[in-house]
Structure formats: structure tokens, C-alpha cells
Amino acid sequence: MxxxxxxxxxxxxxxxxxxxxxxxxxxxxxxxxxxxxxxxxxxxxxxxxxxxxxxxxxxxxxxxxxxxxxxxxxxxxxxxxxxxxxxxxxxxxxxxxxxxxxxxxxxxxxxxxxxxxxxxxxxxxxxxxxxxxxxxxxxxxxxxxxxxxxxxxxxxxxxxxxxxxxxxxxxxxxxxxxxxxxxxxxxALLDEVVVAGVEQERLEGWIMREVERGVALPGLYPPNAEAKARYEAARRAE
Missing domain, CATH: 3.50.30.40 (Ribonuclease E inhibitor RraA/RraA-like)
Known part of the structure; x- marks a missing residue:
């Protein structure tokens, strides 16, 4: 076995x-x-x-x-x-x-x-x-x-x-x-899936907070370059 x-x-x-x-x-x-x-x-x-x-x-x-x-x-x-x-x-x-x-x-x-x-x-x-x-x-x-x-x-x-x-x-x-x-x-994919999964949950948590404060979905979900930049800035500020 x-x-x-x-x-x-x-x-x-x-x-x-x-x-x-x-x-x-x-x-x-x-x-x-x-x-x-x-x-x-x-x-x-x-x-x-x-x-x-x-x-x-x-x-x-x-x-x-x-x-x-x-x-x-x-x-x-x-x-x-x-x-x-x-x-x-x-x-x-x-x-x-x-x-x-x-x-x-x-x-x-x-x-x-x-x-x-x-x-x-x-x-x-x-x-x-x-x-x-x-x-x-x-x-x-x-x-x-x-x-x-x-x-x-x-x-x-x-x-x-x-x-x-x-x-x-x-x-x-x-x-x-x-x-x-x-x-x-x-x-065989376990390690890379874990890394990607942790990042996706972090990103989607930020997106949800943006939605809750009234941000429209186009350009936010999925994030465009401007939204990604705001996300990275929010991460650095944590």
C-alpha cells in the first residue's frame, strides 16, 4: 500500500x-x-x-x-x-x-x-x-x-x-x-497552489472591502493595473 x-x-x-x-x-x-x-x-x-x-x-x-x-x-x-x-x-x-x-x-x-x-x-x-x-x-x-x-x-x-x-x-x-x-x-502542484491561494484570498479580501465602500466592479474585479497598484499600496501600508 x-x-x-x-x-x-x-x-x-x-x-x-x-x-x-x-x-x-x-x-x-x-x-x-x-x-x-x-x-x-x-x-x-x-x-x-x-x-x-x-x-x-x-x-x-x-x-x-x-x-x-x-x-x-x-x-x-x-x-x-x-x-x-x-x-x-x-x-x-x-x-x-x-x-x-x-x-x-x-x-x-x-x-x-x-x-x-x-x-x-x-x-x-x-x-x-x-x-x-x-x-x-x-x-x-x-x-x-x-x-x-x-x-x-x-x-x-x-x-x-x-x-x-x-x-x-x-x-x-x-x-x-x-x-x-x-x-x-x-x-505535484501542492506548494505552488498554496502560495497562489494565500495571495488570492488576500487580494479578494481587499476587493471585498473596496466593494463594501462603494467601488464599482469594472476594473476592480478582476483588477486592472490601477486597482492592482492600489492593492499593492494597501499591502505596503499594513
Missing amino acids: TEVLPLPEATRAALAGITTASLTTILLKKGLRNVWMRGTVPIRSGQGRKVGRAFTLRFVPAREDLATPESWSSPISTRGAIEAMPDGVIAVADAMGVTDAGIFGDILCARMVKRQVAGLVTDGVMRDMAGVLGTGLPVWCRGAAAPPSVAGLTFVNWQQPIGCGGVAVFPNDVVVVDDDGAVVIPQ
Whole structure:
């Protein structure tokens, strides 16, 4: 299995201050249009923004000889995957968009909390939703369904490349989730995205202050040369 790389605390803290909306714009400028995972909706308000290395989980369509309750005791199972999760990761589960079988319930989510997993993202659904909410695990998914995962899916492995919500996610990519959903940052682009993201949030904060004092948008957003000069002057005056 792919070893999970540590995520520097400075990087985590910087990304915690960058919205997923900003991140999609930055990645779009770098040529990446498909980084927002479709169907990843927070299961409750107030979950905040979470940042972590992607720990990937892969399901395939159910096959009757493999997708059985007995498979839950296999070394290659969702239970085994959870025990392999280091603290601080965000579990990203490829459920192929299946919405009639819940991939995780309250007991598995409670164990993830004990493992100090930062959150769970999936293009599938959860089960035992009241219990899942009770665990406090931050989850982004497509909703709830009562049937267990084996009713529609076969779990096959973890820490492999997956597709989640139509987006390719590789182990050790970085995932950022907030109220707008989940975005993946390729590991190779991480450092430059962080630098660009911090600057974009600073610039847009200044633009918002300008809007609040009555400045019109043309020439301000996006900023023209005159607006950029005023922004730089305001930065130097801080």
C-alpha cells in the first residue's frame, strides 16, 4: 500500500484559510478543470473546512460471491482500511455514485473518529445517519440509504488511484472540503497552489472591502493595473 506522506502543519494551516471556490479557480488557471468531486455535500452545517492527505478507498459493483456480510471479516475490508488510516487524513471513497447502499455506518465512523481521521468524502451515501451524525465525524456524501454496502458494492482495496465524483484522486493528493464540497489538489502542484491561494484570498479580501465602500466592479474585479497598484499600496501600508 502507498505510504501516507506527512502534511506540513504550515501547509495545512494555509489551506485551511483558502476556500474550495478559490482553489478551483487557481487550479483552472493551471489547466485543471476537473478537481471538484460531484455529489460531495456536507451532512450537516458547521463542519467547517478540513484539509488532509487523501486516503483512498475503492469499491466496485457488487458481485454475489464476494459482496457478502462475511466479507466484512476479510483482511481486505473497510474495517482493515480504517485500521490503516493515519491520523489527519481525509478518507476518499469511490462508491461509483451508488446511492442505494450505504458504504459506512455509525460504528465504522466512530472508529474513524478514534483514529483521528479528519473527515470522509464519498460520491456514495451513508447508512445509520442519526448514528453517523452522533459520532461527530465530518462527512461529505450524497445522502443516506438503509441497505449495507454489500447490497450494491464490493470493497476491493485502499490506497490506490480512484475516481470519486468523476475526479481522479491519487494517494497523497491533498483534499480540501468546506460548504461548497470537496476539491483535490495534485501532490505535484501542492506548494505552488498554496502560495497562489494565500495571495488570492488576500487580494479578494481587499476587493471585498473596496466593494463594501462603494467601488464599482469594472476594473476592480478582476483588477486592472490601477486597482492592482492600489492593492499593492494597501499591502505596503499594513
